[in-house]
Amino acid sequence: MAGGPSTPALVIAAAESGALGFLAGGYKAPDDMAAEIARVRSSTPGAFGVNLFVPGHATRQPAALSAYVATLEKEAGDLGTAVGAPRWDDDAYDAKLELLLADPPPVVSFTFGCPDSAAVMALQAAGTVVAITVTTPDEAARAQRAGADCLCLQGCEAGAHRGSFTNDTGPAQDHPLASLLAGVRASCDLPLIAAGGLGSPQDVAAVLAAGATQAQLGTAFLRCTESGAHPLYKAALADPRFSSTAITRAFSGRRARSLVNDFLRDHEGAPAAYPEVNNATRPLRAAAQAAGDAQRMSLYAGEGFRAAEQCSAAEIIERLASGVRP
Numbered sequence: 001m002a003g004g005p006s007t008p009a010l011v012i013a014a015a016e017s018g019a020l021g022f023l024a025g026g027y028k029a030p031d032d033m034a035a036e037i038a039r040v041r042s043s044t045p046g047a048f049g050v051n052l053f054v055p056g057h058a059t060r061q062p063a064a065l066s067a068y069v070a071t072l073e074k075e076a077g078d079l080g081t082a083v084g085a086p087r088w089d090d091d092a093y094d095a096k097l098e099l100l101l102a103d104p105p106p107v108v109s110f111t112f113g114c115p116d117s118a119a120v121m122a123l124q125a126a127g128t129v130v131a132i133t134v135t136t137p138d139e140a141a142r143a144q145r146a147g148a149d150c151l152c153l154q155g156c157e158a159g160a161h162r163g164s165f166t167n168d169t170g171p172a173q174d175h176p177l178a179s180l181l182a183g184v185r186a187s188c189d190l191p192l193i194a195a196g197g198l199g200s201p202q203d204v205a206a207v208l209a210a211g212a213t214q215a216q217l218g219t220a221f222l223r224c225t226e227s228g229a230h231p232l233y234k235a236a237l238a239d240p241r242f243s244s245t246a247i248t249r250a251f252s253g254r255r256a257r258s259l260v261n262d263f264l265r266d267h268e269g270a271p272a273a274y275p276e277v278n279n280a281t282r283p284l285r286a287a288a289q290a291a292g293d294a295q296r297m298s299l300y301a302g303e304g305f306r307a308a309e310q311c312s313a314a315e316i317i318e319r320l321a322s323g324v325r326p
């Protein structure tokens with residue numbers, strides 16, 4: 001979980017509890033990612049993964065991006081800051097990939113796109129298991145062709161960014177986890193990791209019974225002791241003022257599920273421009289956080305956000321596994 005929630009402490013706690021935690025490679029300088037990997041390795045012999053964002057392309061809606069950025073200026077001023085430069089970047093993807101090849105972690109997962117098969121094969125040759133996040137049966141077929149060892153199926157209930165291969169708005173792009181799992185399971189023999197809206201031991205048992213090999217949860221860990229989510233974000237997840245989630249491009253220019261707050265409501269028409277919008281809104285989000293204003297922060301969360309508990313990651317894992325462990 002890029003952006004703060006995933007910490008080495010969370011990944012170490014997961015490994016020590018028999019689960020598989022992922023360090024976030026996204027939004028992080030390659031050296032910082034390497035330092036986090038070193039910290040996990042020095043603290044636990046357990047397995048862990050590292051997640052990378054596959055870069056897309058610069059926006060195809062430059063006029064809409066400029067117009068959107070202009071609408072943010074007053075709000076930024078009110079927060080005592082300025083809108084960030086709406087720059088495209090590739091999140092240092094090649095440098096991170098190189099680093100992972102040089103010091104291969106047990107698992108690498110990709111999101112926001114399909115890595116090329118050369119990258120997949122190079123990681124596999126280095127001894128790394130490769131997972132690719134998919135959100136539709138078509139993406140699952142492409143990930144299979146790219147040579148993935150396993151697929152992470154992300155249903156539309158999931159918190160934060162949709163892991164879709166493109167940032168377009170298309171018909172039938174938001175598959176609930178149950179139907180995505182049923183559809184992909186029918187045509188794919190790879191191990192499947194099911195993600196999206198899971199919160200209870202029953203949810204976990206249900207996806208395993210439906211053919212998933214593993215269940216993946218994000219939102220359930222946002223409030224845990226080891227989560228690096230900001231205290232305001234943790235509080236919002238349990239605050240009755242925030243009672244629902246919605247998919248929005250308001251914060252980043254890429255579709256993401258977030259708690260519904262004023263910023264999301266005020267910016268319904270944000271363009272498909274990632275990470276340009278993310279870079280533009282960063283100073284606003286930081287200033288809102290500094291001012292204690294959760295209504296203007298990105299509060300990414302899945303549909304099961306009310307199940308997120310304030311306790312240790314080990315306790316959450318123990319509870320979630322209680323329905324499936326012998």
Ligand SMILES: Cc1cc2nc3c(=O)[nH]c(=O)nc-3n(C[C@H](O)[C@H](O)[C@H](O)COP(=O)(O)O)c2cc1C
Nearest residue numbers: 001002111158159160195196197217218219300302
């Ligand atoms: C705050 C937050 C940040 C996330 N960041 C990433 C990320 O960097 N990379 C990724 O592949 N998935 C990311 N995810 C998605 C999770 O990997 C997973 O698909 C999702 O959390 C599952 O749905 P759930 O949140 O309902 O449990 C994030 C999820 C959340 C809630």
